Amino acid sequence: MTKNRDVIIWSKQGCSYCNEVKTYLQEEGIPYKTVDVTHNDAFRDILDTKYGIRYVPVVEIGSSEDGIYQAITELGLEHLKAALAEEKIQS
Template identity: 80%
Template structure:
């Protein structure tokens, strides 16, 4: 039985790292939701409270069924790939 993985990408307009993440997810056939922090400092405050960062991209990977998410706050696709492998080995 494969588990459903939810992905949330916190991003801003004009962020090349954010676009790289979204392109990778699309190429892998993984759907995701986006939280755009471009003109909303309150969203950056949420990131600061949750993860101690105010920059993007931040990728949350987990399950809305159990409410458990892992955050990828490091920049670079290798971190996203490792988190996806840890959270959802059956996504491939």
């Protein structure tokens, strides 16, 4: 059963890892929203508060309805793919 989940990518301009994540999601037909931290250190402060990191990409998967999100902070598509499979998110 496919769950209705939001996918949010925290990224910055010129980040090759961020672009890799976005390209993968586009190819899989998975919609996502982007939070661009390029010129906004306050967004990095939020990442620091939430996850203890200031780097991107960070991918959050969850629901705005219940406010529960899982964060993928490790680099590499294998981590994202595993989280998407766990959440049963499909195009």
